[in-house]
Amino acid sequence: MTTVLKLRILGGLALAAALAACGSSALYGVPGAEAPSSTPTLVPGSHPYNVSRLRAPAGGKIFGVQAPGAPDSLGPVHSFAASAGVRPNMIGEYLPWNNPLDVKAMQNAWSYGALYYMVWEPFHTTVAAIAAGRSNGYITRFAREVRALNLPLAISFGHEFNGFWYPWGTRGTTAAQFVAAWRLIHRLFAAAHATNVIWVWNPNVISAEPELPLSAYFPGDAYVDWVGVTGYFSTTGPDTFDGLYGPTMQEIRAFTAKPFFIAETSVQTGPDAAVAAQHLVSGVRQRSDVLGFVWFDFDKAGTDWRLGSRPPVRAAINAGLAGLRLLDVRRP
DSSP states (O other): OOOOEEEEEETTEEEEEEEEOOOOSOOSSSTTOOOOOOOOOOOTTOOOOOOHHHHSOOSOBEEEEEOTTTTTSSHHHHHHHHHHTSOOSEEEEEEETTOOOOHHHHHHHHHHTOEEEEEEEOTTSOHHHHHTTTTHHHHHHHHHHHHHHTOOEEEEESTTTTSSSSTTSTTTOOHHHHHHHHHHHHHHHHHTTOOOEEEEEOOBOTTSSTTSOGGGGOOOGGGOSEEEEEOOBOTTSOOSHHHHHHHHHHHHTTTOOOOEEEEEEOBOSSTTHHHHHHHHHHHHHHOTTEEEEEEEOOEETTEEOOSTTOHHHHHHHHHHHTTOOBOOTTOO
16 A cells, blocks of 8 residues: 655645655556445345444544554554554545445454544546546445445545645635535435445645635535544644644634544644644643544655654653543444
8 A cells, every 4th residue: 555645734834744645555457447346245134334423422532543554454553552552543544536445444443443534535537527427336336335344434535625735626626516526425325325424524724725715615514524624733833723723623613513523633843743742632632522633643755743753742642642531433
């Protein structure tokens, strides 16, 4: 599994470091080709896994990780948990468009006691083509696999759509196209009875495109369960929770009350790294409408975002997470 890196704008300032994008296993055949189906067997008459408790969780927070090779391999997750001092209850993976559901990853995450978080990236197509129905067969087959496996999962389609660094971002996709594609995907999942999904709408912090209205990209409360904000603590940007996420959260609150979720974050090494890490965890702890965060645990393109390799950051995260009650995602 490969990971492609990108440049992001963080905290209102340009960060000349490559951040995660994504990438996963190679596509099957030429762009647009679909993978052979490996749909698990569904027990006749069984009901879809009820994710209503997870859509509006109470009594605990989410602490997630995205790491190379995980969750197809749980080795990186075990190493990360040892560094954090806490077992994560969410494991994220980037999945390119036209790839099949990663059944092994989803099952591994669940066996570990974590919710599988799939960041679905529309590479090798366009959002306009998806909105026009050209991927309906792929989406429907994917949804049927999700229903057949019948485990809960969180899906984010076209993350960071309000940035310019992805082909589905501001330079290649209109807000109307994005909303139409999102709603179509959601409807096709519903038609396949794949209601065991938590839908995560995931903009980047608005410092990347401060004049772009996020409301134009919002599919509507009927199509979204969580708002997953992406934002990294850079050496040139804010080192407080409110400084980094506050403006974006304030804008979003004008059009939806859906719970927030820090969908992708880490702290750049620098003099304020430990302080920023403290503020990240304390901000999540103190806000009832923030479900938790996912840590990007990669070392890529000369920037080390890993927790275990930086003792001051690791100590700050350890201290912040100590005693924090995490959500038991497997409890019915």
